[in-house]
Amino acid sequence: MTKAAVDRVYLFGTCLIDVFHPEAGMATVRLLEREGVEVIFPPEQTCCGQPPYNSGYDDQARTVARQVVERFAEPIPVIVPSGSCAGMLRHHYPDLLADDPLADAARDLAARTYELHEFLHRILAVKLEDHGEPVTVVMHTACSARREMGVREDGLALLGQLANVTVCEPENAEACCGFGGTFAVKMPEISVAMASDKCQAVRASGADQLLSSDCGCLLNIDGMLRKQGNALPAHHLATFLWERTGGAS
Amino acid sequence: MSGFTSQPDQDFGVRIHEALEDAELRESFHGAMTFLREKRRSQFPDPDALENLRDSGAAIRDRALAKLPDLLEQLEDRCRHNGIQVHWAETSDEANAIITGLIQSVHGQRIVKGKSMATEEIGLNTALEAAGFTCLESDMGEYIVQQAGETPSHIIMPAIHRNKASIARQFADQIPDTPYTEDVDELIGTGRRVLRQAFAHADVGISGVNFAIAETGTLCLVENEGNGRMSTTVPDTHIAVMGIEKVIEKLADLPDLMRLLPRSATGQAITTYINLISGPRRDDECDGPRQVHLVLVDNGRSRIYADRELRATLRCIRCGACMNHCPVYERLGGHAYGTVYPGPIGQVVMPQLFGLDKAGKLTQACSLNGACGEACPVRIPLPDLIRRLRHEGVTDDPASPVRGHGRQRQASEALIWRVWATIHAHPRLYRLVTRLATRSRRLLPPLPRAWTARRARLEPAPRSFHEQMAQRRQTEPRP
Numbered sequence A: 001m002t003k004a005a006v007d008r009v010y011l012f013g014t015c016l017i018d019v020f021h022p023e024a025g026m027a028t029v030r031l032l033e034r035e036g037v038e039v040i041f042p043p044e045q046t047c048c049g050q051p052p053y054n055s056g057y058d059d060q061a062r063t064v065a066r067q068v069v070e071r072f073a074e075p076i077p078v079i080v081p082s083g084s085c086a087g088m089l090r091h092h093y094p095d096l097l098a099d100d101p102l103a104d105a106a107r108d109l110a111a112r113t114y115e116l117h118e119f120l121h122r123i124l125a126v127k128l129e130d131h132g133e134p135v136t137v138v139m140h141t142a143c144s145a146r147r148e149m150g151v152r153e154d155g156l157a158l159l160g161q162l163a164n165v166t167v168c169e170p171e172n173a174e175a176c177c178g179f180g181g182t183f184a185v186k187m188p189e190i191s192v193a194m195a196s197d198k199c200q201a202v203r204a205s206g207a208d209q210l211l212s213s214d215c216g217c218l219l220n221i222d223g224m225l226r227k228q229g230n231a232l233p234a235h236h237l238a239t240f241l242w243e244r245t246g247g248a249s
Numbered sequence B: 001m002s003g004f005t006s007q008p009d010q011d012f013g014v015r016i017h018e019a020l021e022d023a024e025l026r027e028s029f030h031g032a033m034t035f036l037r038e039k040r041r042s043q044f045p046d047p048d049a050l051e052n053l054r055d056s057g058a059a060i061r062d063r064a065l066a067k068l069p070d071l072l073e074q075l076e077d078r079c080r081h082n083g084i085q086v087h088w089a090e091t092s093d094e095a096n097a098i099i100t101g102l103i104q105s106v107h108g109q110r111i112v113k114g115k116s117m118a119t120e121e122i123g124l125n126t127a128l129e130a131a132g133f134t135c136l137e138s139d140m141g142e143y144i145v146q147q148a149g150e151t152p153s154h155i156i157m158p159a160i161h162r163n164k165a166s167i168a169r170q171f172a173d174q175i176p177d178t179p180y181t182e183d184v185d186e187l188i189g190t191g192r193r194v195l196r197q198a199f200a201h202a203d204v205g206i207s208g209v210n211f212a213i214a215e216t217g218t219l220c221l222v223e224n225e226g227n228g229r230m231s232t233t234v235p236d237t238h239i240a241v242m243g244i245e246k247v248i249e250k251l252a253d254l255p256d257l258m259r260l261l262p263r264s265a266t267g268q269a270i271t272t273y274i275n276l277i278s279g280p281r282r283d284d285e286c287d288g289p290r291q292v293h294l295v296l297v298d299n300g301r302s303r304i305y306a307d308r309e310l311r312a313t314l315r316c317i318r319c320g321a322c323m324n325h326c327p328v329y330e331r332l333g334g335h336a337y338g339t340v341y342p343g344p345i346g347q348v349v350m351p352q353l354f355g356l357d358k359a360g361k362l363t364q365a366c367s368l369n370g371a372c373g374e375a376c377p378v379r380i381p382l383p384d385l386i387r388r389l390r391h392e393g394v395t396d397d398p399a400s401p402v403r404g405h406g407r408q409r410q411a412s413e414a415l416i417w418r419v420w421a422t423i424h425a426h427p428r429l430y431r432l433v434t435r436l437a438t439r440s441r442r443l444l445p446p447l448p449r450a451w452t453a454r455r456a457r458l459e460p461a462p463r464s465f466h467e468q469m470a471q472r473r474q475t476e477p478r479p
């Protein structure tokens, strides 16, 4: 897909952004619109179905997945500002709906699903200009963004375009933060042990801000740092990119 | 404790708690895992070469599994031709009975065993004890845990949970004429002295098998310490025990697997010994066993084999890389799982062998972060299999292929997901619920203490993204 070919995209907003980080959704819309891309946000969307899917409740996940496939039916890219939800659409819908009348549509949807930063970097090849003060950020890439979607480099490359931003990753960067959706609730002790180590590494990085392109990880790490009275400003990557590039909205 | 006699799910929560409270254990596991991961990484400097090799490893194992019934027949045929006697065991009890019978038939007295996961799986040591035999573990790590009355905590490094001071104490207490020393070389020297004595007088040697080659009827054993070689050449009788999935098609398949196995397991380019055993001592040979037996163990593998997706479980070459990369295993250590195979492969293989009713909870101890699948040298999609087993655990479907299916289902959880699906399948209802959540700045229903005990309360934004977009549609009409 060349840049010229993309003038309209769908936005899949994700339920965590909807409730907890709406500003990241708005930043996503504006980052895309600034590139001359029309953003279509079907208001009937809810969630991608990953929580029940990961818990083994395929029927419930399928009910929700079918609607996503139906409501994002036009053959234009679907942009998802979250590695794990994008991974759900791209990698798991085709299996989940394999025996469904929507099987072909699910495969088609998978093929045109992009994680936001992957799309900005690889497809739109955006050029970002930094308008902010010097700052050091620590970037946490979610496991699904890193492994399932393979978009770690895209996030880092976009940050790398910002002249006044120094980027670091926490020590043991590829280690899971312990969120894992329902894992944090079902196996709280293990989750807390993993999150504590991640928080320690984030603090030890010495950065002024925490960034992630996945709200689940952000809620987990930031939530623990705040409980410890040890928080640093925590933002979705899209929010940060938009604000740094002059987009105070 | 070993094999199928324990119920991993029982007290899993208690074992998790204890493991996490054990600061020393966590510390030493973190150190060991970091070391192993770095060593492995240094062995695969070229990522593309690694991916090609993983493709090849997966293809070799897949091809072998696709022809498994034929290859097993061919293996039996070639082994017999080479003078290896072949025995089939459907269950662990059958396997133990065969092995015990073989030992009795040669009036075996002194038994040594090289490292073998299959014999751990069937609980051979316990069965032998019940029959009046003692069997000495001859792998150094296995020897240490056996002497301490423990079980291994890792499939490649059985004593990885132990530090040198505790081993020093154990040796000084339990081995006559042994002064206390924390010098690792001296400790190994002491262990070796004991084991050499045992080898010299052993009449039966038991071993595992890393791969069995159907084409030639050859048993391949990989090891570092020489104990495998000792156990299979010194005693007059050698009994090799293997799961039926370990067969590969031809000798030419071996090199790529040998490139993957030691590098993935311990970060070594190659192991010290690769033993290729193709039969008992011939008339013109001056050493080697007089009899070689191969015991082929099914123990639930046919059941795994029957499901196309779950079959990938059987590709496993038991390298342990998945556990070395698993953030949960790293924090729990191996014993918390209560299984012979811990970590990700244990979470996949044990529920299938034991049944989901006994080992289904294991599948919950995973954040689906994907590190195990990324590490696995034969590309077993471990996270997908864990998720699939979660599904089998809560599914009512009587046609489910996994034993104990549906037994992890809890009415309360099923209800939560039904309500969840209803809300999320009805956008108006969804918007109503999110509006309530954002307006009250609370989550409905409140998240369990599991989240809030160590994290600040989740605070919904004052206005949801949906609301902001709806408002924007009115105030900023699109061109």
Ligand code: SF4
Binding pocket: B315, B316, B317, B318, B319, B320, B321, B322, B323, B345, B375, B376, B377, B378, B379, B380
């Ligand atoms: S599942 Fe893969 S990584 Fe784990 S032990 Fe088996 S082969 Fe090794």
